[in-house]
Amino acid sequence: MFEVREKPEMVERALLVRLSFNRREEDADISLLEELEELVSTLGVGVVSLELAWSRAMHRKYLCGTGKAAEIVELAHAHECDCIVFDNQLAPSQQREWEELAQICVIDREEVILDIFAQRAQTKEATLQVELARMQYALPRMARMWGHLDREGGAGGGGASRGMGEMQVEVDRRLARKRIDRIKRELASVRSQRATRRKDREKNDTPHAAIVGYTNSGKSTLLNILSGSDIMAKDMLFATLDTTTRSIELPDGQTLLLTDTVGFVRNLPHRLVEAFKATLEEAVLADFLIHVLDASDPRALEFFETTMHVLNELGAEGKPMITVLNKIDKVEDSKVLDNLQEKLEDTILLSAKESLGLDELRQQCTVMLADRVRSHCYRIPQSRGDLSAILHKEAKVMSTEYEGNDVLITAIVPAIIAGRMAEFICD
Structure with a gap:
């Protein structure tokens, strides 16, 4: 009852509009409008036309002047559109004014992203996070979602009894707030379980890296290739909403945990950043980040x-980072790669799809963790089976040989136990 209306399922023809207030930002505005087209198309909605509309100043009622608003509505009717999608964020009152003026569905960029997230969420955590974000978005917009909200009622029975004169909208909002509180409690429980799993990883002192980047840059494909897993990786925006962690073995023999994270977009609604903190905090807590860029995208x-x-908003600034220029197989002009490498320091050229540059990436991950492990040969008396057991449990044993009454063990040893084993080194 309190869900955001599933408008995209009712929409077949949409007019996309971005209101611009600074002509010097025309290129950026066009780029954002084109990105909105990708987002809307991801929902399966037909895009009839893109319209970049200029306004000298922001207005309270329609965000633009009444004359410009009338032009946009006339254009939508001329194209026989059943929806206008704004790239700008609309206040609830502005959304109501536009729908009254146009007499068709009007939504903004944030609602488009929320609908995409609602379709893609799979795990309980992602589903709860999406539901929370949608409820918080819907709460101030309830007055336009249902026509019965201006009815008053007495204190009759029913599941949502109300006092004399209490409007239905007040009952709905009260129930919605209760639902938001319940979702937050469930999310807290899920986050607690995630923290427990993370403590188990930390107890084992296993290094951890998070793959971050813009949506559709190839993060899931990269994780699939490196780990041999089969995470859904498609050429679409927000194919991944749930974090997935896989382990890989680096050239020096140590194990690295890799986590795939949700992709970012420009103008990501702040409520989504807040709602997805439990998912994105993997990036904050990782030992280092692998930032994947689509080199073929201008x-x-x-x-x-x-x-x-977005990483700065999450508190991940200053985190060690490997920058990967992915999809180099799609780049026809080598000058494009030269320019990117000049602007971005210490980049790795890679094509996850064609398995190019993967060895260099693995080696760079090893360099990132160089201070965490040491490779040594240990001479341990056979009477000290406890030390051999520690190496087999806490370290990566590469080889074991026997010489007299001693055991020669070559192992990759994490710093946490290196000191305890120092006197037995026989390098």
């Missing part, structure tokens, strides 16, 4: 800045 540098901005 907006790669913009996407780099977007991802860095």
Whole structure:
């Protein structure tokens, strides 16, 4: 009852509009409008036309002036559209005014992203996070979602009894707030379980890296290739909403946990950043980040800045990072790669799809963790089976040989036990 209306399922023809207030930002505005087209198309909605509309100032009622609003509505009717999608964020009152003026469905960028997330969420945590974000978005917009909200009622029975004169909208909002509180409690429980799993990883002192980047940059494909797993990886926006962690073995023999995270977009609604903190905090807590960029996209540098901005919001600034230029097989002009490498320091050229550059990436991951492990040969008396057991449990044993009454064990040893084993080194 309190869900955001599933408008995209009712929509077949949409007019996409971005209101611009600064002509010097035309290129950026066009780019954002084109990205909105990708988002809307991801929902299966037909895009009739893109319209970049200019306004000298922001207005309270329609965000633009009444004359410009009338032009946009006339254009939507001329194209026989059943929806207008704004790239700008609309206040609840502005959304109501536009729908009254146009007499067709009007939504904004945030609602499009919420609908995509609602379709893609799979795990309980992602589903709860999406539901929370949608409920918080819907709460101030309830007055336009149902026509019965202006009815008053007495204190009759029923599941949602109300006092004399209490409007239905007040009952609905009260129930919605209760539901939001319940979702937050369930999320807290899920996050507690996630924290327990993370403590188990930390107890084993297993290094951890998070794969981050703009949506559809190839993060899931990269994780699949490195780990030999089969996570869903498609050429679509927000194919991944649930974090997935897999282990890989690095060239020096140590194990690395890799986590795939949700992709970022420009103008990501702040409520989604808040709602997805439990998912994105994997990036904050990782030992280092692997930042994946689509080198074939002309907006790669913009996407780099977007991802860095969101990471800063999450408190992950200053985290060690490997920057990967992915999809180099799609780049026809080598100057494009030269320019990106010049603008971005210490990049790795890679094609996850064609398995190019993977060895260099694995080696760079090893370099990132160089201070965490040591490779040594240990001479341990056979009477000290407890030490051999520690190496087999806490370290990566590469070989075992016997010499007299001693056991020669070559192992990759994490720093946490290196000191205890120092006197037995026989390098």
